[in-house]
Amino acid sequence: MLLEVENLEVAYGDYQVVWGVSLAVAAGESVALLGPNGSGKSTVVNTISGLLPAKAGDIRFNGVSLVDRPTHARAPLGIAHVLERRRVFPHLTVQQNLFLGAWHSAARAARGETAQRIFGLFPRLLERQNQLARTLSGGEQQMLAIGRGLMALPRLLMVDEPFLGLAPQVAQQLQSVFETLKSEGMAILFIEQNVRLALSMAGRGYILEGGRLAIAGPAATLVDSPEVRRIFLGV
Ligand SMILES: Nc1ncnc2c1ncn2[C@@H]1O[C@H](COP(=O)(O)OP(=O)(O)O)[C@@H](O)[C@H]1O
Ligand SMILES: [Mg+2]
Numbered sequence: 475m476l477l478e479v480e481n482l483e484v485a486y487g488d489y490q491v492v493w494g495v496s497l498a499v500a501a502g503e504s505v506a507l508l509g510p511n512g513s514g515k516s517t518v519v520n521t522i523s524g525l526l527p528a529k530a531g532d533i534r535f536n537g538v539s540l541v542d543r544p545t546h547a548r549a550p551l552g553i554a555h556v557l558e559r560r561r562v563f564p565h566l567t568v569q570q571n572l573f574l575g576a577w578h579s580a581a582r583a584a585r586g587e588t589a590q591r592i593f594g595l596f597p598r599l600l601e602r603q604n605q606l607a608r609t610l611s612g613g614e615q616q617m618l619a620i621g622r623g624l625m626a627l628p629r630l631l632m633v634d635e636p637f638l639g640l641a642p643q644v645a646q647q648l649q650s651v652f653e654t655l656k657s658e659g660m661a662i663l664f665i666e667q668n669v670r671l672a673l674s675m676a677g678r679g680y681i682l683e684g685g686r687l688a689i690a691g692p693a694a695t696l697v698d699s700p701e702v703r704r705i706f707l708g709v
Pocket of ligand 2: 515516517558634
């Protein structure tokens with residue numbers, strides 16, 4: 475397994491919100507981490523990337539434990555995290571935002587070439603490479619946030635609610651970019667509330683409920699599961 479999360483517990487101060495969560499992503503695999511609003515999805519991925527400390531449990535990437543490594547020492551191993559709500563630097567240009575994603579030495583050495591590849595995936599970013607990020611539409615900002623993540627040359631891309639608030643046409647464009655990345659062998663962890671959308675792109679899924687793993691399995695099983703319907707709709 476490329477990523478292994480084992481019995482993860484996470485708390486904000488005394489307020490524990492993640493309880494004994496285990497999950498895994500193999501090299502080149504696409505996996506969905508699903509759950510209703512507030513179920514702990516972002517807390518789990520923020521802990522994987524090191525933005526939050528784990529209270530207990532282990533996180534391994536390529537067999538190496540990450541829990542004692544700061545965030546900046548995790549990215550060079552090959553993990554990219556596109557945060558919820560597409561955080562881009564509004565007063566920097568598209569190209570400056572992209573280059574900031576290539577801060578570690580291996581990524582920096584390849585940044586010109588990687589940027590060309592990203593412009594190939596997202597022609598809109600090429601057209602707007604010298605514009606300030608704040609002038610981009612929501613969809614273009616999401617493309618930029620993903621592009622910045624890719625600039626770090628990840629083996630695993632974790633994307634937190636990439637489709638939120640996007641027009642259907644833009645969402646479709648993003649989906650086809652994810653398909654391309656998958657076909658190139660990148661592992662992707664999709665964090666989503668939209669079960670059908672996420673399971674159309676991922677082979678397997680994990681569903682969180684109240685910070686605990688409620689159910690996990692192949693996409694085809696989850697998509698028609700009454701248990702999943704209960705978790706999301708309460709019926
Ligand atoms: N910074 C924070 N401080 C305290 N509680 C938080 C913080 N961020 C999230 N929470 C709480 O942790 C729980 C899980 O939140 P989150 O991981 O954001 O869920 P999701 O991403 O599934 O919507 C929620 O109860 C939320 O209110
Ligand atoms: Mg979230």
